[in-house]
Amino acid sequence: xxxxxxxxxxxxxxKGQTVTLRCDPISGHDNLYWxxxxxxxxxKFLLHFVKESKQDESxxxxxRFLAERTGGTYSTLKVQPAELEDSGVYFCASGGTSRYNxxxxxxxxxxxxx
Amino acid sequence: xxxxxxxxxPLSVPEGAIASLNCTYSDRVSQSFFxxxxxSGKSPELIMSIYSNGDKEDGRFTAQxxxxxxxxxxxxxxxQPSDSATYLCAALNQAGTALIFGxxxxxxxxx
Numbered sequence: 001x002x003x004x005x006x007x008x009x010x011x012x013x014x015k016g017q018t019v020t021l022r023c024d025p026i027s028g029h030d031n032l033y034w035x036x037x038x039x040x041x042x043x044k045f046l047l048h049f050v051k052e053s054k055q056d057e058s059x060x061x062x063x064r065f066l067a068e069r070t071g072g073t074y075s076t077l078k079v080q081p082a083e084l085e086d087s088g089v090y091f092c093a094s095g096g097t098s099r100y101n102x103x104x105x106x107x108x109x110x111x112x113x114x
Numbered sequence: 115x116x117x118x119x120x121x122x123x124p125l126s127v128p129e130g131a132i133a134s135l136n137c138t139y140s141d142r143v144s145q146s147f148f149x150x151x152x153x154s155g156k157s158p159e160l161i162m163s164i165y166s167n168g169d170k171e172d173g174r175f176t177a178q179x180x181x182x183x184x185x186x187x188x189x190x191x192x193x194q195p196s197d198s199a200t201y202l203c204a205a206l207n208q209a210g211t212a213l214i215f216g217x218x219x220x221x222x223x224x225x
Binding site for chain 1 (some may be wrong): 116118145146148150156157158159160163165202206207209210211213215216217218
């Protein structure tokens with residue numbers, strides 16, 4: 001069974017540019033999560049989808065971040081316009097319908113904003 | 115602000131020893147706890163989940179949960195150099211969706 005995949009693995013952009021990150025969850029997983037790790041800090045929750053619906057976006061830092069999950073399969077996270085403080089590693093995780101909400105992480109996208 | 119605290123380490127143990135990793139959490143409502151292992155530049159890998167007070171064993175790993183003390187630990191028996199990694203403790207939030215992570219403890223096992 002394929003794990004969570006993310007694309008790209010690395011992205012280097014200039015401040016003010018737009019970047020779109022993609023996540024493909026484990027097949028059959030309805031739950032999809034985005035997290036971010038800023039250098040020196042812990043991994044922090046951004047938002048949660050159940051199928052195509054946003055269940056919790058309380059962790060989204062501001063309106064420069066837009067997440068979508070059309071059709072309830074893969075998800076994209078767009079940052080527009082990017083700022084220096086957006087640099088970090090963006091992780092996607094997916095989970096099935098287990099009552100314990102186990103989450104399985106992808107390899108992450110390392111975003112550097114110059 | 116709900117938090118999960120871990121000693122950042124590094125924790126150094128010789129090969130074959132028991133490594134003990136500890137974690138405390140602030141939200142008494144948290145019900146589920148997880149340990150992830152992360153090698154440098156790789157994704158966090160789920161290695162243990164625990165939901166009830168007491169011990170849960172899986173191979174060389176034992177997770178321990180004490181909800182009264184708000185304390186979670188991970189024991190690694192017969193530590194191997196391949197266990198050298200950062201270990202992340204996480205608690206599920208009150209809504210049962212988002213994971214709240216600690217900063218991680220770096221473990222180094224010397225041969």
